[in-house]
Amino acid sequence: MSFPITRLRRLRGSQGIRSLVRETTLTVNDLIYPLFVTAGTNVKEEIPSMPGVYHLSLDLLEAEIKEVRQLGIPAILLFGVPESKDEVGSSAYQEDGIVQQAARLIKKTAPELLVVADTCLCQFTSHGHCGMVHYDAECGTAEILNDESLELLVKAAVSQAKAGADIIAPSNMMDGYVAAIRSGLDEAGFTNTPIMAYSVKYASAFYGPFRDAAHSTPQFGDRKTYQMDPANGREALREAEADVTEGADMLMVKPALAYMDVIRSLKENFDLPLVAYNVSAEYSMVKAAARNGWVDEKAVVLETMIGFKRAGADIIITYFAKDIAAWLQEN
Template sequence: MNLTHRPRRLRRDGIRSLVSEVDLSASDLIAPVFVDATTDDREPIPSMPGHERVPVDEAVARVEEIRDTGVEAVVVFGIPESKDARGSRAWAADGVVQRAVRAITDETDAYVITDVCMCEYTDHGHCGVVEENAAEDPTLTVKNDETLDLLTKTAVSHAEAGADMVAPSSMTDGMVGAIREGLDGAGYPDVPLMSYAAKYESAFYGPFRDAADGAPAFGDRRHYQMDPANAREATREVELDVKQGADVLMVKPALPYLDVVSAVRREFDHPVAAYNVSGEYAMLHAAAEKGWLDLEAVAHESLLSIKRAGADLILTYFAEDVAQEL
């Protein structure tokens, strides 16, 4: 037998790493940080092993822990001291994210990204101002255009606090254009915008809603987040955000939507981010606790698959663990 082509020749130690097509590094990763204005102590998040809510005065220490692993960027999520129907603490100058960001940017070299959404700040848990009687009528939803002004005020307040990048995640039509105009008008034309350009109404968000106290009090988010059945629609959504001035394009979740990550990578020249969400993190932890999977191995393989699909940046709860391994 004459086998001219033997791919196994390039799988031996020494050559194997030289011909690897994808490289994963700590600088590809973004670590989430949950800052809680309602607590004075760090509080573990039961559904997300290894993660905590931290009080504002612990935000710097938490970010320094992340930086020590080699991860350079963080995204800050806030749990406010109070909530109301319009989520007014989202853009307050003394809000939880604003206070944390000022401290983090003053005392660390981390690259600070902020989540721009309303669900953690509204008493109904939806990503904007809801229509009247929405609690009784499931056909009613968020008031899109009225929400744009609130998202813009929130993004500008984050930039004023020192955020290096803002990341609107509400899937509000026109949010990128409104926020870009608001940032430019307020004197922040150099603050980039990472849009959650294709964010699906996914069942994988459960642990995050525990962590950020942002579950809807009624109904769901199917009227403004994308249908998991739709891939072509993602291209249309992303294209709209590109036209409105998005600098980075996010796909969320990651693992169930690698086809979408790949399509966005092919169709657009912008940097592509993917959010390896809380449910993806939790299910691997659960399987590892049962002894069914090697957590370190599957965490690394999962992130490698996201990078291979085309993501330049990965927002992941595995950031610290994988960075230390790398």
Template sequence: MPQGFHRGRRLRRTPALRDLVREHSVDAGDLIQPYFVDELLDSHAVSPIGSMPGQFRYGEKALVDEAARLADAGVGGVILFGIPKEKDAIGSQGFAAEGIVQRSIAAIKARVPQLLVMTDVCCCEYTSHGHCGQLCGEDVENDATLRLLQQTAVSHARAGADIVAPSDMMDGRVAAIRQALDAAGFPQIPVLSYAVKYASGFYGPFREAADSTPAFGDRASYQMDPANVREALREAQADVDEGADMLMVKPGMPYLDIVRLLRDRFPHPLFVYQVSGEYAMIKAAAQLGWLDEKRVALESLLAFKRAGADGILTYFAKDFASLK
């Protein structure tokens, strides 16, 4: 063997050595658990989501109990998605003062004030047509939708949300929301922008869970083309210029190159969303005995951190302790 020959295995020989030189790690505090709160359910009820084993729609009181357990586990926080009793053309329950998400925010903060509550700011869960804004014919009208998003963000802040996260991909939404929050007396509430959100096929199980499948067409006219990279930089830069405090890439695993690109370009806190389809694939393969669920779930979370994400929205968050 040549003198000085590299022996990488020296540092892999024991668990203690591997722990000592490990470059990246995932902690419970890095994770955000998405929750679906359903106004149609009895307050204490939970309803399983067929395409997302282990995930549920929650009644209001059941959600608060679940949030308390999550806080005890040390998970970083939650993001809330609402399913209202009634939907209309502009998604008015999304910004109603006593809407399902607004009530849930207040109830969680009353029970576990230390738990970070993030909210999804979009219209798709609340509109009768399932699109992410106000329609003109069959097209989502950008500037009219901005007004709805402003109302939604302010209503969430008034209810006690710690972070608002617009996911609609309307042009100018971050500036509009920042202006509305400041004018309403909430300059301290940060905006986590879904800066780079692709028109992905990985959202299918979420649309079942949130009852938000478009009644016609798709969302390709406002979400990004999966083929595009440079566009991601333009979108992220626009949101930074408009006042975004944090950035997010969605989906996660198919877009690790985009996570790395944004990490290298922007100093802002960077999040990634491990979406419903990613979660469902791991769960389905594990149920068939094709994958080790714990090992693959942890490996996928490490991949996000290795690519440069500071935080991860993932349906594995609540089970993270049992995965380790």
């Protein structure tokens, strides 16, 4: 039937009716909040390019964790900013590394809070790349080594699991990383520790503020030889399929805002839980516009989150998590 018998506006006439027929919902249980933990004491430094996001030392971490739990946020994504770096990122897999110390402290403070550990080397290497580097002095070139890097990533993942991490989230984009880490975790007795695979991670301009936060800007070149070309969509399916085959428990698309088509594509082709990473520049752009009075921050953020969910995301990693949790409580 057509108009006037069919009147689509009938189901929009009041807040009650709109809520009753709403197709997509957002809850606090969908959220993961990223945290940046750093060396030192009494450190709470706002990241200049990410208003409201801080570097926190371990002695101030407990108060932050308590706030996260009070807001009902179920999980945090843990990043570490170490005191020192070297060519092989050794502090990424040391027992007393900053991530390992933070994981133990968080599980002691809030055992029920899920700790998702970012598993990469870029924050810990002196060159800022996600793997080991081979330098060819004669040719003046440098290559990011894939297979040799896997060994170090496995060591990092196992050390994080030993420290109490509930979920391992490898963000390195080395080929075969899921299989290597799955094997390493199983051999170490962590067969029940899930892997949240950064399956589709683009070489994106939207990471700029994060590199400020994680102190992980590459000292030479870029990451285009191992992160994906933003122009490619079908390749995302190949990346995700490889991770599923290798034993991933969750799949991620990063960034999220410019890649909702990719989120939808993965949702239609795979049945694993799907994670959208609302990355640093996506956060900072909204914050900057809101501070200038150009947008309604709450309205824009909540609409964006609903967009991620509608596209197919089951879980959203976002720096807005605390804001969203508070807004949901208000509602």
